Amino acid sequence: MRAAYISGYGGAGQVEVGEQPLPHVSSGDVRIAMKAASVNPIDWKTVKGDLKALFKPPFPLMLGSDGAGVVESVGVGVSEFQVGDEVYFRCHKLNTGTFAEYFTLPAELVALKPQNMTFEQAASIPLVGLTVMQALSEKGGMQAGAKVLIHAGAGGVGTFAIQYAKACGAYVATTASKKRNDLLHELGADEIIDYHSQNIEDKLADYDIVLDTLGESVHAASYKTLKKGGVLVTVLGIPDNDTIAEYNANFVVKLVARLHNRKMQKRAAKYGAVYKHHLMYASGAQLTEIATLIEAGKIKAVIDSTYPLDQVQSAFERSMTGRAQGKIIIRTA
Ligand SMILES: NC(=O)c1ccc[n+]([C@@H]2O[C@H](COP(=O)([O-])OP(=O)(O)OC[C@H]3O[C@@H](n4cnc5c(N)ncnc54)[C@H](OP(=O)(O)O)[C@@H]3O)[C@@H](O)[C@H]2O)c1
Structure with missing residues (x-):
């Protein structure tokens, strides 16, 4: 089968597309004939070697973290899915490779694709959808009526x-360039802060949750928008100590993480707030919940651009600009 992979760390130019063996189906697995997958910054960060401190996968390293397709084969013991089912999924973080014609993973990580989405639209959802659901609801404790800054x-x-957040009944403020206003209003944002000309701390107060997708540079200002006891959930930087412990990280990495996390928590406490890091995990059950929201018309796909499988390099270059509006898709079939 054709697939995108790297044989060593480097830039986008390191990505090759060529023949790789068809993935084996073990008991409990489903093999999916891939239709589409999405590009996530984690894909090119992996290519650059940014995750080496956490895990060192063998080469060739297959690329791509989520996607959508049709079940082509089911392993022994799988009763939830049948050949021909249209599905979407996020792979286990140590088993990447969805920029390919076929991909195999445990059935428990898979869900039926939202019926009102194309494969490309459905492929745009899993990694970001799970990240958001887990960061806002599990880590942030978001409830209806919460004020949330994204x-x-x-x-x-x-x-x-x-x-x-809107589907959960929250009041939502967000930061963006002015040219994104129409889209963000359409998605339901209640307040939009133009980060080029406005400061969030001058505009927002008494927020319950901040979802940080930018990193430490926005922490101090973000804490000023939170009420006492409010939570900043970041998806960037060093994972929390429990998450680090799940990886085979060495003593030095664990120590650096502990010191960093203590510093982050102290800084949050200074503002009367709480700091949490979230590293997303795969879950078929949560994707089924997300599919229900999508089929109810509460969430739609926002697609920046679509590339064929043999142009993964160009798709990575687009993602690396940091200017994509919504998701970048790889068409795999
Ligand atoms: N921990 C986890 O499990 C997890 C999961 C998913 C993602 N992440 C991380 O989260 C980050 C965001 O991911 P993503 O997929 O959303 O990235 P993305 O799609 O590449 O983000 C691009 C968007 O960021 C906006 N932007 C850039 N700088 C900004 C600023 N200073 N203020 C406001 N908006 C700004 C850009 O809008 P303008 O062009 O208008 O500036 C653009 O629309 C990545 O670093 C990714 O690795 C972590």
Whole structure:
């Protein structure tokens, strides 16, 4: 089968597309004939070697973290899915490779594709959808009526986060360039802060949750928008100590993480707030919940651009600009 992979770390130019063996179907697995997959910054960060401290996968390293397609084969013990089912999924983080004609993964990570979405639209959802649901609901404790600030509302995570928070009954502010206003209003944002000319701390107060997709540079200002006890959930930087412990990281990495997390928590406490890091995880059950919201018309796909499989390099270059509006898609069939 054709697939995108790297044989060593480097830039987007390191990505090759060529023949790779068809993935084996073990018991409990489904093999999916891929239709589309989405590009996430984690894909090119992996290519650059940014995750080496956490895990060192063998080469060739297959690329792509989520996607949508049709079940082509089911392993022993799988009863939830049948050949021909249209599905979407996020792979386990150590088993990437969705920029390919076929992909195999445990059935429990898979869900039926939202019926009102094309494969390309459905492929835009899993990684960002799970990230947002887990960061806002599990880590942030978001409830109806909560005031939520979402940084980078026009990005892959942000466009989903605005819609998800609104679907949960939250009041949503977001940061973006002015040219994104029409889209962000359409997605349901209540307040849009033009980050080029306005300061969030001058505009927003008494927020319950901040979803940080930009990193430490926005933390101090974000804390000033939170009420006492409010939570900043970041999806960037060093994971929390429990998450680090799940990886085979060495002593030095664990120590650096502990020191960093202590510093982040102290800084949050200074503002009377709480700091949390979230590293998303795969879940078929949560994707089924997300599909229900999509089929109810509460969440739609926002697609920046679509590339064929043999142009993964160009898709990565587009993502690396940091200017995508919504998701970048790879058409795999
Ligand atoms: N921990 C996890 O599990 C997890 C999961 C998913 C993603 N992430 C991380 O989250 C980050 C965001 O991911 P993404 O997919 O949303 O990225 P993305 O789609 O590449 O984000 C691009 C968007 O960011 C906006 N933007 C850039 N700088 C901004 C600023 N200073 N203020 C407001 N908006 C700004 C851009 O809008 P303008 O062009 O208008 O500036 C653009 O629309 C990535 O670093 C990714 O690795 C982590």
